[in-house]
Amino acid sequence: MTMTTKMMKTARIHEYGDTSVIRYDSVPRPRPAFGEVLLRVAATSFNPTEAALRAGLLHAFLPVDLPYTLCWDVAGTVTEVGPGAEGFAVGDRVIGRLDGGGAAAEYVRAPAALLVTAPKSVPLAHAAALPVAGLTAWQAVFEHGEVAAGQRVLVNGAGGGVGGFVTQLAQRAGAKVSATASPRSTAAVLRQGADQVIDYTAGPVGAALDGPVDTLLNLVPLSPSDAAALAPLVRPGGRIVSIATPIEPTAGTGVSTMHVVARNDVAHLAALVELVDADALGIDISESRPLTDLADVHHLSETGRIRGKVLIVP
Numbered sequence: 643m644t645m646t647t648k649m650m651k652t653a654r655i656h657e658y659g660d661t662s663v664i665r666y667d668s669v670p671r672p673r674p675a676f677g678e679v680l681l682r683v684a685a686t687s688f689n690p691t692e693a694a695l696r697a698g699l700l701h702a703f704l705p706v707d708l709p710y711t712l713c714w715d716v717a718g719t720v721t722e723v724g725p726g727a728e729g730f731a732v733g734d735r736v737i738g739r740l741d742g743g744g745a746a747a748e749y750v751r752a753p754a755a756l757l758v759t760a761p762k763s764v765p766l767a768h769a770a771a772l773p774v775a776g777l778t779a780w781q782a783v784f785e786h787g788e789v790a791a792g793q794r795v796l797v798n799g800a801g802g803g804v805g806g807f808v809t810q811l812a813q814r815a816g817a818k819v820s821a822t823a824s825p826r827s828t829a830a831v832l833r834q835g836a837d838q839v840i841d842y843t844a845g846p847v848g849a850a851l852d853g854p855v856d857t858l859l860n861l862v863p864l865s866p867s868d869a870a871a872l873a874p875l876v877r878p879g880g881r882i883v884s885i886a887t888p889i890e891p892t893a894g895t896g897v898s899t900m901h902v903v904a905r906n907d908v909a910h911l912a913a914l915v916e917l918v919d920a921d922a923l924g925i926d927i928s929e930s931r932p933l934t935d936l937a938d939v940h941h942l943s944e945t946g947r948i949r950g951k952v953l954i955v956p
Contacts, residue, residue: 791816801827
């Protein structure tokens with residue numbers, strides 16, 4: 643008797659280029675290899691870096707094999723457990739960051755070691771917004787920024803997906819948070835705990851501050867002039883942490899500066915899940931779109947029209 647091959651829908655690129663290279667393909671459903679589980683994907687979420695990957699801008703240090711199934715965030719349900727995979731059983735609801743991509747699909751193979759139990763207090767699909775952005779925020783705030791109670795922190799780019807988590811974590815650490823955002827994001831950034839929201843479209847950020855900050859957390863790409871304007875806002879001996887454009891400190895100030903690329907860390911991800919379930923960390927979902935809208939989401943991101951996290955639901 644011939645077994646019927648089970649198929650699934652995916653969003654893939656076969657070449658680098660603009661949003662038109664994203665194709666919606668039907669491919670055989672994978673089977674988990676050693677140490678892996680198979681997940682039925684509840685959702686993935688869009689991260690702006692994925693648009694750069696699609697365009698080929700990351701090829702030098704993040705090469706991928708084509709065709710490549712997009713998206714790194716995943717929230718899903720275990721449907722099959724491969725040999726040597728430990729810690730999860732069929733039916734478990736999990737989240738994770740898949741550094742090899744593949745989450746823009748109905749099913750995905752995932753190393754069990756990269757997964758943690760999903761938060762129970764939010765819909766499973768919403769938890770897909772947590773891994774990439776949450777890990778980036780956690781490490782920027784606590785590991786590199788060393789944000790602590792009583793400090794003054796400037797979050798540049800608080801309206802984005804990472805910014806929402808950075809603002810909440812810095813506020814939770816006891817810092818006084820000033821945050822830049824456009825008017826459309828002001829209400830959300832205030833809900834996330836910012837003490838001050840600065841409309842960066844209205845004038846220089848420094849003009850709205852009443853003094854220097856201990857730490858600058860930059861989350862957005864900057865022109866050389868904008869980067870140079872932010873550096874003097876940090877007090878002597880302070881810190882600059884950027885997940886985007888590196889920012890050079892003002893000479894002679896003793897300000898430390900670092901460019902951060904977040905690593906995959908399941909302990910940090912589990913800690914984020916605990917905060918969500920303790921109602922101490924909110925997940926800001928601005929939109930939920932079907933898999934076939936992924937190219938449109940890439941276009942919206944490249945034209946600056948995305949706020950918060952956008953879910954992609956297969």
